Amino acid sequence: MRIVVDLNRCQGYAQCVFLAPEVFQLNGEEALVYEPNPDDGRRLQVERAAAACPVQAIVVERLAAAERSVAS
Amino acid sequence: MTVAATLAELVRDFRANGRIVIVGASLAGLRGAEALRAEGFTGPLTIIGDEPYEPYDRPPLSKQVLKGWVPADHTALPRLRALDAQWRLGVAATGLDRATKHVLLADGEQVPYDRLLIATGTRARPWPNPDEAALEGVYTLRSRDDAAGLQRALAARPSRVLVIGAGFIGSEAASVCRDLDIPVTVAERGSAPLVGALGGVIGEIAAQMQRDHGVDLRCGVGVSSLEGDAGGHVRRAHLSDGTTVAADVVLASLGSIRNVEWLEGSGLAAGFWGVGCDAGGRAFDINGVATDSVYVAGDVARAPHVLYEYQFLAMEHWDNAVLGAQAAAHNMVNLEPHYRPNLLLPGFWSGQFGVNIKSVGVPPFGDEIVFTQGSVKDRRFAAAYGRRGRIVAAVTFNHGRWLEYYGRLIQESAPFPPPPPGWDRPDDMKPMPADFPEPGVPTAVPDVVLTGHDPNERRAEFRPRR
Numbered sequence: 001m002r003i004v005v006d007l008n009r010c011q012g013y014a015q016c017v018f019l020a021p022e023v024f025q026l027n028g029e030e031a032l033v034y035e036p037n038p039d040d041g042r043r044l045q046v047e048r049a050a051a052a053c054p055v056q057a058i059v060v061e062r063l064a065a066a067e068r069s070v071a072s
Numbered sequence: 073m074t075v076a077a078t079l080a081e082l083v084r085d086f087r088a089n090g091r092i093v094i095v096g097a098s099l100a101g102l103r104g105a106e107a108l109r110a111e112g113f114t115g116p117l118t119i120i121g122d123e124p125y126e127p128y129d130r131p132p133l134s135k136q137v138l139k140g141w142v143p144a145d146h147t148a149l150p151r152l153r154a155l156d157a158q159w160r161l162g163v164a165a166t167g168l169d170r171a172t173k174h175v176l177l178a179d180g181e182q183v184p185y186d187r188l189l190i191a192t193g194t195r196a197r198p199w200p201n202p203d204e205a206a207l208e209g210v211y212t213l214r215s216r217d218d219a220a221g222l223q224r225a226l227a228a229r230p231s232r233v234l235v236i237g238a239g240f241i242g243s244e245a246a247s248v249c250r251d252l253d254i255p256v257t258v259a260e261r262g263s264a265p266l267v268g269a270l271g272g273v274i275g276e277i278a279a280q281m282q283r284d285h286g287v288d289l290r291c292g293v294g295v296s297s298l299e300g301d302a303g304g305h306v307r308r309a310h311l312s313d314g315t316t317v318a319a320d321v322v323l324a325s326l327g328s329i330r331n332v333e334w335l336e337g338s339g340l341a342a343g344f345w346g347v348g349c350d351a352g353g354r355a356f357d358i359n360g361v362a363t364d365s366v367y368v369a370g371d372v373a374r375a376p377h378v379l380y381e382y383q384f385l386a387m388e389h390w391d392n393a394v395l396g397a398q399a400a401a402h403n404m405v406n407l408e409p410h411y412r413p414n415l416l417l418p419g420f421w422s423g424q425f426g427v428n429i430k431s432v433g434v435p436p437f438g439d440e441i442v443f444t445q446g447s448v449k450d451r452r453f454a455a456a457y458g459r460r461g462r463i464v465a466a467v468t469f470n471h472g473r474w475l476e477y478y479g480r481l482i483q484e485s486a487p488f489p490p491p492p493p494g495w496d497r498p499d500d501m502k503p504m505p506a507d508f509p510e511p512g513v514p515t516a517v518p519d520v521v522l523t524g525h526d527p528n529e530r531r532a533e534f535r536p537r538r
Contacts, residue, residue, distance in 0.1 A: 027426060028423070030472055031423030032423075033132070033135055033423070036146050
C-alpha cells in the first residue's frame with residue numbers, strides 16, 4: 001500500500017508514531033519520517049494512524065493496483 | 073442561442089471531448105491529472121514523463137531513503153482516484169508547437185492537445201566540469217536513481233563524504249551522513265548553511281548545529297576542482313582557499329535548473345526562472361499576454377503573488393506543486409469569472425540534525441528578523457521576518473505548531489515586529505538585520521525565489537506604436 005504525509009501540515013503530534021511505530025518514526029522531537037510503501041498487512045494500523053492524525057496529514061491510497069495501471 | 077448559453081455548451085463539450093496533455097509526471101503532473109478528472113473532465117488525457125517511473129515523492133529521497141531505511145522504489149505516490157490516462161513514460165518532450173498545438177517527443181512522435189499543462193519541474197544542477205562530474209563517486213540528489221545510487225555509496229561506508237553546497241538538500245544529506253557515523257565535510261560558498269533561504273542570522277544557528285554534530289563545515293569557500301584516481305573514482309577535492317579534502321563520495325548540491333529548454337522557440341515566457349504565468353496558472357507568451365490553452369504548475373511555474381507586491385515567485389515547495397496543479401486544472405475546464413487562483417502562502421520543512429525546520433511566507437523578501445518565541449540555545453524557537461514594518465515570513469526550529477499563528481499574521485499583513493504570541497517569550501525581542509546575501513553572491517539557491525523581471529532574459533519583440 002502507498003501512503004504520503006503532507007509534512008507541511010504535519011505538526012509532530014506523533015499519534016501515527018504511537019499507532020503504527022513500524023511505519024512512522026520521529027527523527028528528533030518533531031521531524032517525521034515514514035515508510036511510504038508499507039506492507040498491506042499493516043493497512044489497519046496505517047488507517048488508524050491516518051484517522052487519528054489531528055491535522056489529517058496522512059493520505060492513504062484507496063485504489064487497487066489494477067486501477068492505477070501505467071502504460072508506457 | 074445567447075452568448076452565455078453558447079459558451080456553456082462549449083465548456084460542456086470541452087469537458088467531454090477535449091484533449092489534454094500534461095508534460096511532467098511528478099507530483100504536480102499527477103495531482104493535476106487527478107484534479108482534471110475530479111472537475112468532470114472525461115476527454116482523452118495524456119501524461120508525458122522523461123523518467124521511466126510513475127510519479128514518486130521526492131522529500132523522502134534525501135531523508136529516509138538516503139539513510140537506507142526505505143528503498144528508493146518505495147516512494148511512488150498514492151493515487152487519489154482512477155485516472156484513465158495514457159502514460160508516455162521514459163520519453164522526454166523536446167518541443168512545443170503552439171501554432172498546430174502539438175507536443176514533440178524525443179522519439180519523434182507528436183502529441184496533439186487542445187489544452188496543455190506544463191509541469192516539467194526542475195533537475196539537479198550538475199557539477200559544472202563534465203569530466204569531473206563523470207567520476208565515479210560524484211552524485212547529485214534529485215531523482216529516484218540519484219537517491220538509490222548515493223544510498224548504495226553511503227552503505228559501502230566511504231571514508232569521507234564531501235557535500236558541495238549547504239542548502240536544504242546538502243544539509244539534509246550531511247545530517248544523514250552523521251546519523252550513519254560517516255565523516256562529512258560541507259563546503260559552502262556563502263557565509264553559512266541555508267543562508268540564501270533563511271539569511272545569515274538563522275544560517276549561523278544552522279552552522280553551529282552542523283558543527284555540534286561533527287560536520288567539518290567550511291563556509292566562504294568554493295570547490296575549484298575534483299580529482300580522481302587511475303580507476304576514475306573521485307578521491308579528493310581542491311578548495312578555493314588552497315586546501316584539499318580527501319573524499320571518496322562527493323555530493324554536488326548546487327540547487328536546481330528549471331526544465332524549460334524544450335520550450336525554446338514556443339513563444340512562451342520561459343527562461344532561467346521558469347515559465348511565467350498568472351496566479352491561475354495560465355502561461356504568458358513572450359509579450360506577457362496570458363494564453364488560453366497553455367497552463368503551468370509546480371516548480372517550473374513563476375507567478376505574481378498578491379502578498380508580495382505582485383513580484384513573481386518561483387516556489388519549489390511540495391504544496392505549491394499540489395495546489396498549483398489543482399488551480400490550473402480547475403481553470404483548464406472552466407471559464408472566467410470562475411477561474412481560481414493559487415494563493416498559496418509558501419512554506420517548506422526540512423529535517424536535519426534532529427531538528428525540524430519549517431518556514432512560512434518568503435523569508436528573503438524580508439530584511440529584518442526578530443526572535444519571538446523559545447530559545448536559540450535549545451534549538452527550539454520561532455522567528456519572524458519583516459519588511460518595511462510588516463511581517464512577511466516566519467521560521468521555526470522544533471516549534472512547528474506555532475507556524476499557523478505566524479501564517480495568519482502574514483496573510484493579514486500584520487505589523488512587524490509581530491504582536492507577541494503571549495507565551496514563551498525570549499528575553500530580548502529586538503529586530504536585527506536578517507542578513508541575506510546581496511543578490512549576485514553565489515550561494516546554494518533558495519527553494520523559493522523572487523524572480524522579478526530580468527532584462528537579460530528579455531526575448532520579447534517590442535514594437536512601439538507608430
